Amino acid sequence: MAQPIPEVVILRLPLYLRTLSRLAEKNIEVVSSRELGNHLQFTPAQIRKDLSYFGRFGKQGRGYDVKHLLAELKGILGLDRSWPMALIGVGQLGRAILSYRGFATEGFQIVAAFDSDPAKIGKRYGKLTIQDVAELNKTVAEQGIAIAIVAVPPSQAQQVINTLVASGVKAILNYVPITARLPKGVWLRDVDPTLALQTLTYHLKLGDTQA
Amino acid sequence: MAQPIPEVVILRLPLYLRTLSRLAEKNIEVVSSRELGNHLQFTPAQIRKDLSYFGRFGKQGRGYDVKHLLAELKGILGLDRSWPMALIGVGQLGRAILSYRGFATEGFQIVAAFDSDPAKIGKRYGKLTIQDVAELNKTVAEQGIAIAIVAVPPSQAQQVINTLVASGVKAILNYVPITARLPKGVWLRDVDPTLALQTLTYHLKLGDTQA
DNA sequence: GCCTGTGAATGATTTCACAGCA
DNA sequence: TGCTGTGAAATCATTCACAGGC
Incomplete structure (x- = not known):
């Protein structure tokens, strides 16, 4: 313990969380690393190793208490609170994001929306009034x-990212297909379905059979 | 050469493609691995190594011809053709995907849309008429x-994925927050912004400074 | 007997460092 | 000189395998 935690491990934790939530909904109380691995298509060893970075959550001979592990993971990921978010850019994509319901159920709430188009500023979408990017700081x-x-x-x-950081x-x-520059201490994840499609076609072209 | 190509390499190729496209738009004709690495925040060695899996595209002392490398990468990724796609699920998210313009510019076109809700089947969105999932095969x-x-x-x-595979x-x-089961020879990429957010909060909670 | 937690071993990926060519 | 292409080295991630507890 107290080792630096690999980023790949962090990327898997929400997957564990998701599967544990499903199990909890089914009133399953205990799960072993083998069972969890079956659901997620990971090896049991990987799951045990990943969790071991953060503590000892299992019981030998039994496995993991689903509710308890769920609560621990939420705590580790900072999901035991809600997170207010700002949306920048209320074009077609931005509006789809505004009306997307998936965020709210996980504690993420868009509490402010910004655009630079004077024709949009002041308009309302649902409970939000679109603000001028100039008001972002405040x-x-x-x-x-x-x-x-x-x-x-x-x-x-x-430029928008620079303003946000400032x-x-x-x-x-980030939903925009660019490679953004960021200072240390600021984190970014890209959402880009086109990139995903472009990696799929590589395998289609090959008629590749290893999944 | 003729080595098995690591999947991580495939995942980076579309990023190279994207950056090369931007350079081509700016009429930049030649780029070195160092310059390309600057844009993408990768090491020059990684770029050279990645490309070397597929051939020898560079010129010593100069670098890579932007247009030529672009064409090669498109060929490698199977992007020198267009790809007709089907959309399954025309709810709120599905409709946002239908009206998303980002796919078409890269040669991906949604040519059929399906739903299982009788109230939706037969309705038109743009040029598409929503079909019954039962017609999927045909x-x-x-x-x-x-x-x-x-x-x-x-x-x-x-179940929908099983039908698609069949x-x-x-x-x-896949835009759905599940861990899908797939047979060999079928490829899947997940798009899940909530998972991305849940990995960001981990770092926020820590006030983590390494980017 | 069953399953966790974890060092050690293996495997994968990245980076180094340099020969060779323009 | 400047930069590619590439084996070798270094680093990073996964899996093994087993001691120890329920």
């Missing part, structure tokens, strides 16, 4: 926003 | 569809 500070979602045109994205945002969910 | 065969996008409720997702689809872009 709103981020007032609402304690640490996470922003970026859905602006590619040509504006880096305003104190520490994490960005 | 349409996939007729239109030569190898790629499907899944955007149904979680409870239906695995109909001959070889690649799936």
